[in-house]
Amino acid sequence: MSEPDVPRPTPLQLFLIFARIGLTSFGGGLSGWMLREFVQRRRLLSEEDFLNGLSIAQALPGVNVTNMAIWIGYRLAGRAGAAASWLGIVVPAAIVIVLIGSAFAWISGYELSHVALDGAAAAAIGLSLAMGLTAARRVPRRIFPLAVMAATFIAVVVLHWPLLWTVLGIGSLSVAVAYHQA
Incomplete structure (x- = not known):
């Protein structure tokens, strides 16, 4: 504003x-x-x-x-x-x-x-x-966003999962949880 x-x-x-x-x-x-x-x-x-x-x-x-x-x-x-x-x-x-x-x-x-x-x-x-x-x-420091960040890092850097599918999957989950909490 x-x-x-x-x-x-x-x-x-x-x-x-x-x-x-x-x-x-x-x-x-x-x-x-x-x-x-x-x-x-x-x-x-x-x-x-x-x-x-x-x-x-x-x-x-x-x-x-x-x-x-x-x-x-x-x-x-x-x-x-x-x-x-x-x-x-x-x-x-x-x-x-x-x-x-x-x-x-x-x-x-x-x-x-x-x-x-x-x-x-x-x-x-x-x-x-x-x-x-x-x-x-x-x-704000909340456990779920930190867990999403860690899961994304592990999936892409450690497990070498494709970035597109990782972001679509984990990102969709994150958006759904944020929507549910709102």
């Missing part, structure tokens, strides 16, 4: 916010930037609402960050906000990716380009870790 005294952004403002996030972020750190922008800086969403939206975005098919942008846009400005947020996170970054790809093909023979990419990857890992730690601090 947004703060009552904070005006909601327009679709154009959402487009510009997401374009800036998409153009200034690398790798998996985008959700961390979104948390900072919409929860901590602008106070448009509570941390709980943001993390609930992130859970929804991760459960849906497609790119998590794009799903999250659509969810935030819809939450703050309806359908027009969802469309503007999607366009903002995808289009400017896609244009830059094509330009960078062309430039990288030209400079890929130089060692400095590989060093720069290693640095960008390290920054993205750090942002993803910070987001994961923020989410982990807020999750």
Whole structure:
């Protein structure tokens, strides 16, 4: 839920916010930037609402960050906000990716380009870790979710069961239990 005294952004403002996030972020750190922008800086969403939206975005098919942008846009400005947020996170970054790809093909023979990419990857890992730690601090410690996490880990890492079938099976059980408890 947004703060009552904070005006909601327009679709154009959402487009510009997401374009800036998409153009200034690398790798998996985008959700961390979104948390900072919409929860901590602008106070448009509570941390709980943001993390609930992130859970929804991760459960849906497609790119998590794009799903999250659509969810935030819809939450703050309806359908027009969802469309503007999607366009903002995808289009400017896609244009830059094509330009960078062309430039990288030209400079890929130089060692400095590989060093720069290693640095960008390290920054993205750090942002993803910070987001994961923020989410982990807020999750209530209950036995069933911990058991689901452990069962998924054992099934995939130890028993080498296929990830798709493991997530479908254990995930369905987890959703059914959560629904029953609600």
